Amino acid sequence: MYKIAVVGAGPSGASAGYHLAKNGHHVTLIDKESFPRDKPCGDGITPQSVRGLATMGIEREYVKKFASEYHSWNSALLGINDRDYFYKFSDGDLGFCIPRYVLDHLIYERAIEAGCIPHKQSVNNISQFSSDFKQEFDYIVDARGIFAGECNLIAIREYWSLPLECLPSKYHSSLQVYFDISLGISGYLWIFPVALNDKLLKLNVGCGYTIKEYKQNKKNLISVFENIIANHRFASNLLPHVVTRTKKKVYPLAMTKWNNKICDRNIFKVGDAANLTDPLTGEGIGNAISKSAQ
Ligand SMILES: Cc1cc2nc3c(=O)[nH]c(=O)nc-3n(C[C@H](O)[C@H](O)[C@H](O)COP(=O)(O)OP(=O)(O)OC[C@H]3O[C@@H](n4cnc5c(N)ncnc54)[C@H](O)[C@@H]3O)c2cc1C
DSSP states (O other): OOOEEOOOSSHHHHHHHHHHHHHHEEEEEEEOOOSOOOOOOOOOOHHHHHHHHTTTTOOHHHHHHHSSSEEOOOOOEEEETTEEEEEEESSSOEEEEEHHHHHHHHHHHHHHTTTTTEEEEOOHHHHHHHHHHHTTOOOEEEOOOGGGOOOOOEEEEEEEEEEGGGGGGGGTTTTEEOGGGGGGTTTTEEEEEEEEEEEEEEEEEEEEEEHHHHHHHHOOHHHHHHHHHHOOHHHHGGGGOOEEEEEOOOEEEOOTTTTOOOTTTTTEEEEGTTTBOOOOOOHHHHHHHHHHHH
């Protein structure tokens, strides 16, 4: 059995810590933040993420019982330029949305229950950390997210709350993703339902595009986002009904890249640190959880 430091306690670090501790290793789970903590995200949990969470005993019923905010989805709308393609899944509830403030805390708690020792510390240089603590740790898992990975996409997110009846019912439990040419070839706008509180539907609204196109555009991401939602055929109709809007948060993403080096001597990278986000969908939680389990 090994002594292992997992640095970063987001979905990848906490999942890696959970599985390592369950397998009898001595795990110290280090993060610079105290949990619960926010992480800008679309909050979309896909079937892959649902399966990954289940390996840690975080089944759908568990999430429903313990999560303060949660909303399942059963359909998806894909908008490409002016055309919309709506798909209702026959399997019923496939995935859900849950604010990361809530989800990451659930996974973190599972890791601690499994035996991980929590420790608050900022580790800026992982090689230095490895050599400074070579007596204490046989292996290091680098799960510091995008700050240890390579940033190749930039995104912005905010939350809107509006009366449920202001949204056509077919969108109440639907993930909406719109590819918009103003965001370049791979950029998109998303609108995801994350919670229903007292007949107010909370939506996660955001957009992202590649760093390359962002630099070519030379436009501020906040004004790009404001412009898109003000002119968008669906989002612009919601805007007059929005009761509360949170502060916008800009955050980078780490999409998969070729020849990705994820291991260096006794240091292994997982999740965004290893650039494991899907380049097409922007989904990173599924790989963060399931690859950490392996
Ligand atoms: C705007 C946006 C929308 C997204 N939407 C979705 C979506 O809808 N669905 C989806 O599946 N994925 C989505 N993603 C991707 C997803 O958020 C990431 O893939 C996922 O968070 C990766 O998890 P992680 O544990 O690797 O990293 P993180 O969640 O970033 O966790 C890293 C942890 O490391 C800690 N840390 C960082 N630096 C240090 C340090 N120096 N010392 C100690 N600790 C440190 C942090 O505090 C944090 O807790 C989105 C990403 C963005 C930015």
